[in-house]
Amino acid sequence: MKSYALYRLPRSAQAVRIECGDKPRVLRSITEADAAEGYLIAPFLTDADTPIVLLTPDTVSTIPVPSSLPATDILPLPHPPSDLSRTAREAYAKEFHQAHALLSTDACRKIVLARTEAVPLPSTVDDYTYLFIYACQLYPQCFVALFSTPQTGTWLTATPETLLEADGGRWRTMALAGTMGQGGNGPATPPTWNAKNKLEQALVTEFIRTELADITPALGIGTPHTRYIGSIAHLQTDISFSRDRHTGIGTLLQRLHPTPAVSGLPRRAACEAIARIESVPRRYYAGYSGPLHLQGDTRLFVTLRCMELFPGKAILHAGGGLLAESTEVDEWAETCRKLEAVRAILAAPYPPKLTD
16 A cells, blocks of 8 residues: 655645655654654554554655636535434434533543544545545645555545644644534624633643643743634634754654643543543544654644545544533534534545646
């Protein structure tokens, strides 16, 4: 199996293609990232089945992403059968109540509960480039990546969340927590954030501040603001800092990942709860990927709004943060909005190609 990564940075008109052969490097620890260069792929939690993988490029090429697609066949937008939707809802309700019981006893302050949805793809489709192109056009503000290795399988993500990126002499991350539907008026009518969303945002921001405070000489925390991605609004706080020269990138990643935006608080207890409660392993959902020291650039993004691709089907992933005041109805609706944003990519015209 040939390993590759194809990615488009937010608001860029260019995509980067990395080809690596059939044996990408497996990192024993994220601390090895300090001296590594390539396209980095990390899971939600690292184990023997989901290792950290580095695509050390044999070739790197830059390709323009078309601003519009040619008129071709339109794939039907897939939805699960109604009986499967009922089964999924019942399974989610069961897992929600298990997680909420922990929140009610103060074992955790927050747990991020995720679920999956399987949708069919035409069995003749063996090139997912058309999905990548369409995702770039649907979500120009997002980091879009398509990567495939023997260790990870094949994944497509169109994520709004930066985990860690270099910006000159500064580094940046963000707290992206809090989700609402835009409604019919979109950005023209900014959402009114309720106490639950504000608290969720504050918990993530405080976690990042605490984790970085003792290893960075200057930490800048912005004001929470609303960010719009498609039909979904998020609450975001931008965080920048100077990296102490003795602190490696691997150490920063250990401190930041997984943030409470994808796991919960306390982090260890929340991750243990997720492993017990969620019926489908996350694998590379809620992990991160991106260029690492590649041509002098480091831009790592959380793997959200994503799907794992298989012959004839795609497994979509989405989750939401649960607090003690969360309700099953609201949290289910949030996962539906996020899955709809991922499912929209599967309506891509087929089969456009990238050209060098």
